[in-house]
Amino acid sequence: xxxxxxxxxxxxxxxxxxxxxxxxxxxxxxxxxxxxxxxxxxxxxxxxxxxxxxxxxxxxxxxxxxxxxxxxxxxxxxxxxxxxxxxxxxxxxxxxxxxxxxxxxxxxxxxxxxxxxxxxxxxxxxxxxxxxxxxxxxxxxxxxxxxxxxxxxxxxxxxxxxxxxxxxxxxxxxxxxxxxxxxxxxxxxxxxxxxxxxxxxxxxxxxxxxxxxxxxxxxxxxxxxxxxxxxxxxxxxxxxxxxxxxxxxxxxxxxxxxxxxxxxxxxxxxxxxxxxxxxxxxxxxxxxxxxxxxxxxxxxxxxxxxxxxxxxxxxxxxxxxxxxxxxxxxxxxxxxxxxxxxxxxxxxxxxxxxxxxxxxxxxxxxxxxxxxxxxxxxxxxxxxxxxxxxxxxxxxxxxxxxxxxxxxxxxxxxxxxxxxxxxxxxxxxxxxxxxxxxxxxxxxxxxxx
Numbered sequence: 001x002x003x004x005x006x007x008x009x010x011x012x013x014x015x016x017x018x019x020x021x022x023x024x025x026x027x028x029x030x031x032x033x034x035x036x037x038x039x040x041x042x043x044x045x046x047x048x049x050x051x052x053x054x055x056x057x058x059x060x061x062x063x064x065x066x067x068x069x070x071x072x073x074x075x076x077x078x079x080x081x082x083x084x085x086x087x088x089x090x091x092x093x094x095x096x097x098x099x100x101x102x103x104x105x106x107x108x109x110x111x112x113x114x115x116x117x118x119x120x121x122x123x124x125x126x127x128x129x130x131x132x133x134x135x136x137x138x139x140x141x142x143x144x145x146x147x148x149x150x151x152x153x154x155x156x157x158x159x160x161x162x163x164x165x166x167x168x169x170x171x172x173x174x175x176x177x178x179x180x181x182x183x184x185x186x187x188x189x190x191x192x193x194x195x196x197x198x199x200x201x202x203x204x205x206x207x208x209x210x211x212x213x214x215x216x217x218x219x220x221x222x223x224x225x226x227x228x229x230x231x232x233x234x235x236x237x238x239x240x241x242x243x244x245x246x247x248x249x250x251x252x253x254x255x256x257x258x259x260x261x262x263x264x265x266x267x268x269x270x271x272x273x274x275x276x277x278x279x280x281x282x283x284x285x286x287x288x289x290x291x292x293x294x295x296x297x298x299x300x301x302x303x304x305x306x307x308x309x310x311x312x313x314x315x316x317x318x319x320x321x322x323x324x325x326x327x328x329x330x331x332x333x334x335x336x337x338x339x340x341x342x343x344x345x346x347x348x349x350x351x352x353x354x355x356x357x358x359x360x361x362x363x364x365x366x367x368x369x370x371x372x373x374x375x376x377x378x379x380x381x382x383x384x385x386x387x388x389x390x391x392x393x394x395x396x397x398x399x400x401x402x403x404x405x406x407x408x409x410x411x412x413x414x415x416x417x418x419x420x421x422x423x424x425x426x427x428x429x430x431x432x433x434x435x436x437x438x439x440x441x442x443x444x445x446x447x448x449x
Contacts, residue, residue, distance in 0.1 A: 012125050013261045015259070040160070050161065079329050091223070113147070232248065249297050342372055347367055353445070368407065369405055381430075381432075382429070395409045421448050426442055
């Protein structure tokens with residue numbers, strides 16, 4: 001949090017283990033386990049997820065995507081953006097508080113270690129304000145050593161998603177001189193993650209992350225967000241037995257502020273810095289239970305629900321977003337189902353024309369590139385459905401290894417007396433084990449008969 005003097009105010013959030021905190025813990029474990037294991041699980045010969053930007057190779061659930069599938073990536077990205085807009089319009093910043101890796105690691109891993117070593121918020125504040133002693137040095141050194149080790153582990157897993165788990169294991173097991181850049185990358189990522197979770201912390205959510213900045217344009221009066229029911233809570237007032245005049249349900253204990261990991265006061269209304277982590281709901285419910293008042297003075301509510309006492313409703317734009325999302329993902333699903341296992345690109349050789357042959361035929365020279373998008377080696381052959389057109393290879397490999405490509409050079413030869421137009425379209429089939437696995441279109445030029 002940044003104060004009015006533009007100076008960083010260190011936040012010491014108080015820990016309250018309410019029901020929602022326990023649910024968040026379960027969700028975090030459910031997400032962390034596959035996050036760490038996915039790069040090391042093989043499916044169809046490939047790791048579950050790989051985003052190798054350097055080699056332009058992407059794997060999702062064992063399915064390989066190559067640069068030729070860029071249109072699928074664009075469509076999936078558009079679908080994801082629309083999904084984010086739709087989800088945020090419905091539920092606000094719930095993703096940030098419950099599923100974002102930054103929040104999960106900060107609140108469910110690093111923060112818990114901090115509580116374990118240094119104590120609760122009050123003890124942490126006192127420790128930081130106290131002079132340096134051997135006990136303080138031991139606690140701080142232990143905490144930051146563990147932070148660095150966890151950051152090192154996260155850096156390795158992160159790199160496994162980028163370069164692949166097999167390459168990562170080589171970096172770990174082989175001499176440093178063989179993988180110098182790999183070791184440097186691990187060191188850089190370790191330093192970045194350590195700085196983020198040890199020092200930058202909530203500033204990632206409140207200052208750096210662009211998603212938080214979009215909240216003002218994505219949410220409206222119908223969006224469910226973590227909100228304070230001011231119509232019920234105001235006017236605030238401490239419990240005083242000597243003055244039994246009725247007041248609002250808020251007892252002004254300030255506990256909702258004490259537990260907030262971004263340091264805001266939810267009673268001031270919906271704010272960009274709120275990540276919907278629900279810590280304030282747990283804190284307020286605990287106070288309401290002790291004072292024998294109804295729960296959920298702070299809860300998931302829309303501004304319309306609080307101000308006008310209306311039931312939650314869905315606006316027209318939500319249906320519009322849903323329709324667009326359905327169309328995008330429907331198209332993407334169709335393209336994925338009909339996607340060929342071997343991509344084929346066939347072009348006439350540049351700078352060449354047709355060749356008239358002595359036997360009354362005419363030929364065109366072609367270059368082809370075939371890309372294997374499967375997780376196994378493919379044995380293939382090229383076949384012309386038009387039986388009058390023959391294929392004469394100059395170079396013709398018959399195998400394509402997984403995730404690799406091969407290039408072919410060949411002539412297509414047709415009897416000249418069958419040529420009816422100068423430029424005609426042809427279709428070539430790529431077959432494997434007697435089945436057509438891909439098709440490619442090209443043009444054939446020759447003087448008409």
